[in-house]
Amino acid sequence: MAFQLQFFGATERVTGSLYVLTAGQSKIVLECGLVQGVRDEEEHNRRAFPFNPEEIDAVVISHSHIDHSGRVPLLVKQGYTGSIYTHEASKALCEIMLPDSGYLNEKEAEWENKKHRRRGNARVLPLYTREEAEACIGQFHGLGYEQPTEIAPGLMLTLFDAGHILGASIVQLDYDDKGTKRTLVFSGDLGYRDAPLMDPTTRLEHADVVLMESTYGDRNHRPVAETIEQLAAVFESARAAQGNVLIPAFTVGRTQDLLYLMAEHQEEWGLSKWNIFLDSPMGISATKVYSRYRNLFAAQLFEPKSDYPELPNLYATRSVEESMTINEMESGAIVIAGSGMCTGGRILHHLKNNIWRPQCHLVIVGYQAMGTLGRRLVDGADEIKLWGDSYRVRAQLHTIGGLSAHGDQEDLMDWYSSFRNRPPVYLVHGEDRGQKPLLEKLKKDLNAPAHIARFQQKVTI
Numbered sequence: 001m002a003f004q005l006q007f008f009g010a011t012e013r014v015t016g017s018l019y020v021l022t023a024g025q026s027k028i029v030l031e032c033g034l035v036q037g038v039r040d041e042e043e044h045n046r047r048a049f050p051f052n053p054e055e056i057d058a059v060v061i062s063h064s065h066i067d068h069s070g071r072v073p074l075l076v077k078q079g080y081t082g083s084i085y086t087h088e089a090s091k092a093l094c095e096i097m098l099p100d101s102g103y104l105n106e107k108e109a110e111w112e113n114k115k116h117r118r119r120g121n122a123r124v125l126p127l128y129t130r131e132e133a134e135a136c137i138g139q140f141h142g143l144g145y146e147q148p149t150e151i152a153p154g155l156m157l158t159l160f161d162a163g164h165i166l167g168a169s170i171v172q173l174d175y176d177d178k179g180t181k182r183t184l185v186f187s188g189d190l191g192y193r194d195a196p197l198m199d200p201t202t203r204l205e206h207a208d209v210v211l212m213e214s215t216y217g218d219r220n221h222r223p224v225a226e227t228i229e230q231l232a233a234v235f236e237s238a239r240a241a242q243g244n245v246l247i248p249a250f251t252v253g254r255t256q257d258l259l260y261l262m263a264e265h266q267e268e269w270g271l272s273k274w275n276i277f278l279d280s281p282m283g284i285s286a287t288k289v290y291s292r293y294r295n296l297f298a299a300q301l302f303e304p305k306s307d308y309p310e311l312p313n314l315y316a317t318r319s320v321e322e323s324m325t326i327n328e329m330e331s332g333a334i335v336i337a338g339s340g341m342c343t344g345g346r347i348l349h350h351l352k353n354n355i356w357r358p359q360c361h362l363v364i365v366g367y368q369a370m371g372t373l374g375r376r377l378v379d380g381a382d383e384i385k386l387w388g389d390s391y392r393v394r395a396q397l398h399t400i401g402g403l404s405a406h407g408d409q410e411d412l413m414d415w416y417s418s419f420r421n422r423p424p425v426y427l428v429h430g431e432d433r434g435q436k437p438l439l440e441k442l443k444k445d446l447n448a449p450a451h452i453a454r455f456q457q458k459v460t461i
C-alpha cells in the first residue's frame with residue numbers, strides 16, 4: 001500500500017520544514033519552510049525542490065511561521081497551481097508574513113548586489129519578491145479546526161489546535177486505500193502548557209505514525225510565575241540604572257504573549273514609568289490578525305473595541321521615522337522589535353544604539369538557532385558586528401525560558417503519551433542536543449518505537 005512519507009527538511013535542525021507524502025497516485029507536500037540562520041545553510045533555500053512542483057497535488061502548512069511556510073511562494077513560482085491548505089487564521093497571517101518575507105529577500109539581494117558590483121560579480125536575484133509572494137495567496141485555502149476535508153482521492157485532512165501560535169495546527173492525514181485505513185499525525189509546533197494566551201494543545205489517541213517536533217526535547221521551561229518575577233526584576237534594575245530594555249521577539253506569537261503579560265502585570269512591573277514601543281510593522285499587523293481571531297484564545301488579550309491590550313503607554317511605531325525617534329531615548333524605553341533571533345529587522349538598530357551600554361538590558365524570550373546573532377549573544381559573545389562595525393557587548397543579557405511558544409520535554413512526552421497504541425514516532429524540528437535526550441526518554445519511559453528523522457529517509461505508514 002502506497003502511503004509513504006519522506007523527510008526533506010528540519011531533520012536534525014529546527015528550520016526549513018519539508019516533508020513529502022505519497023498517498024496512492026497523489027503527492028502531497030507537508031510544510032514548505034525556509035531554512036533560517038547560518039548563511040551557508042540559507043543557500044539551501046535556492047536549491048531545486050526534490051520533486052517537480054507541477055506534479056504536486058496538494059500542500060498542507062501547519063502554521064504561518066516562516067520556517068514552515070516561507071518557501072511556498074517559490075513552489076508556486078516554480079509551477080505549483082493547486083491548493084495550499086492551512087487554518088484560516090494561519091492563512092490570514094501568511095497574507096502578511098509571506099509578502100514581508102519577499103520584501104526582505106529583495107532588500108537582501110539589493111545589498112548583495114551592491115557588494116557584488118564592487119567586486120565585479122554577477123547579479124543575484126531575490127529568492128522571491130514581494131509581488132511573487134502576494135501572487136500565491138490566492139491558492140491558500142483556510143480551514144477551521146476539526147473540520148475533515150478531502151484533499152486528494154481517499155486522503156482526509158483534519159487540523160487540531162496545537163496551542164503554539166494563532167492558527168497553529170496539528171495535522172492529521174487519514175488515508176483510505178480501498179478499505180485499508182492508515183493515519184499519520186504531525187505535531188506541527190506544539191505549545192507550552194503554561195503559555196499565557198493559547199488554548200491547550202489537543203491530545204489525540206490514535207495514529208499509525210507520528211511526526212513530532214523536538215525543539216526543547218532536552219529541557220523543561222521555568223514556570224511562568226518565575227518568568228513574571230524575572231521580568232519584574234529586569235524592569236526594576238533597568239529603571240534604577242536609567243537604561244532601556246530591548247526584547248527581540250518573533251512578530252507572531254511571542255509579541256502578543258508579551259503584550260498580554262504586560263497588560264496583566266503592568267502594576268507589579270511598574271510599567272507606567274516606561275514607554276513601551278511595539279516597533280515592528282509586522283508585529284503591529286500580526287497583532288491585528290490576533291485581534292480579528294480573538295475568539296480562538298483561552299485568555300482575552302484585547303480590550304473590546306481595540307486592536308491592542310489596555311496599556312496606556314504603548315506606542316505602535318509603524319513608520320521608519322517613528323522608529324528612529326526611539327534612537328534618541330537613552331532611558332525609559334521598552335522596545336519590542338523583530339527579528340526574534342536578531343538576524344535582521346529593526347532590533348539591529350536598537351542593538352547598535354544600546355548593546356554597548358551597561359545600563360541597558362537585552363531580554364531573550366525565544367529560541368535562538370545555531371548561527372544566529374541572537375545565539376552568539378546568548379552564548380556570551382563579548383563583541384558583535386553590525387553593518388561591518390564592531391560593538392562591545394556591555395548590556396545585561398537575560399534569557400527568559402518561561403515565555404516559549406514551544407512545548408518543553410514534559411509537554412512533548414505528555415502529548416505523545418496520549419496515543420494509546422504507542423505508534424512509531426519520528427522526531428523532527430530539533431537539534432541534536434534536544435533530540436537525543438527526548439529519544440531516550442520516549443524509549444525508556446513510554447516504551448515508544450522512537451526515531452530521529454534523517455534527511456531523505458522514507459517511512460511507510
Ligand SMILES: [Zn+2]
Binds near residue numbers: 065189
Ligand atoms: Zn512555529
